[in-house]
Amino acid sequence: MGLGKPKAGPIGIDFGSHALRVLQLAGRGDQKYVLDWALHLYPPHASSAGADRADVIEALRTILKSKKFAGKQVVTALGQRDLAAKSIRLPEIPESELAAAVEYEAAERIKGLDEDSEIRFIPSGTLLGESERQQEVLVLAAKAPVVRDHLDILTELGLESVGIDAAPCAIFRPFERYLRRDEDQDQINAFIDIGQQSSWIVIARGSQIVLARSVDVGGAAFDRLVSAKLTVDANEVGQLRRRATGECPSNDCDASPALDPETLDAIDQAEKPAWEKLGREIGLCIRYFAVTFRGARPNSATCVGGESLNHRGLERLSEATGMACRVGFPLRNMKCARTPLGSDTESLAAWATCAGLSMKPAMAAAEKVLQ
Secondary structure, eight states: OOOOSOOEEEEEEEEOSSEEEEEEEEEETTEEEEEEEEEEEOOGGGTTTOOOHHHHHHHHHHHHHHSOOOSSEEEEEEOTTTOEEEEEEEEOOOHHHHHHHHHHHHHHHSTTOOTTSEEEEEEEEEEEOSSSEEEEEEEEEEOHHHHHHHHHHHHHTTOEEEEEEEHHHHHHHHHHTTOOSGGGTTOEEEEEEEOSSOEEEEEEETTEEEEEEEESOSHHHHHHHHHHHHTOOTTTHHHHHHHHHTOSOHHHHTTSOOOOHHHHHHHHHHHHHHHHHHHHHHHHHHHHHHHHHOOOOOSEEEEESTTTTOHHHHHHHHHHHTSEEEEOOTTTTOOBSSSOSSOTTOOOGGGHHHHHHHHSOOOOGGGOBOO
16 A cells, blocks of 8 residues: 655744745655745845734635645744743642642743733753752743734734744654653753844753743844944845855845955944854853752754854854854754755754744644744
């Protein structure tokens, strides 16, 4: 009997502040390939405040008409602006009572939540307190109006939401598939997603996320620093920085002369404070993990997101954290059924969240938000 046509996963939609990314994977088990993909860059002026809702809907509508995605099921993510992530310590209590205790503590400790907020959690581990054993959980929460508005966009386009994911979970999922052996379960790994408005720091023990923090450092901060130092227009500084790192699309950069060493050094020096701040925050997270769980520290960090191809920036992170910070390969061993995403040598690190969304299994209606 034939195995039949490989099943397509849900369409992953990453509503970034700098770009809209859509990707769908197909295949069985870990043998995945890219069925189709689309990228829409927002105008430069939209990066600080986010793209207009109507523009986002129109861009997504055009993508869905022009591409050959399978089905209407989609998984999306809530990012830093819409998602609260906080580690909370609780007494060691029965599993049946944990959800209620987490909801109560989250409402007390996370500003702005109400009784209609969506609250989910990931157990991080057990630690020894001074008088009693405690457990720590990573709480992920979002306000109800944010979730409703998110779903309304999908409904307007005739799409079926089978999951709203938390960005840290989506970032980690493409790499979690390589951490399922018994010997991997005690391994500590760090993942840094460096985006346009902010960065996520994710630490995992084996296949389990134990810590996630967001930091207000990203491409927008780098743009502001470079624009001020070089007196470059805010709408042009992004392209200048991409030319400096070699990320600029060929049709934008082929006609532009190579940047001279003095300009490259000026850009590097302008960005330095932001990279150092991100490095300090990563270091704080690693120290918190090591002290809290009395565990080993990660030896390296896997970096993804649109700003992760800045190799000088990653060098600064390595210097600040004392560990190697390298570009990650979220689409490793995946081919494209249609138009290639890039050459085999490119990491395509900016697609980590989107790939993780398409890998997310469809949930029952009552479980589909923030799992």
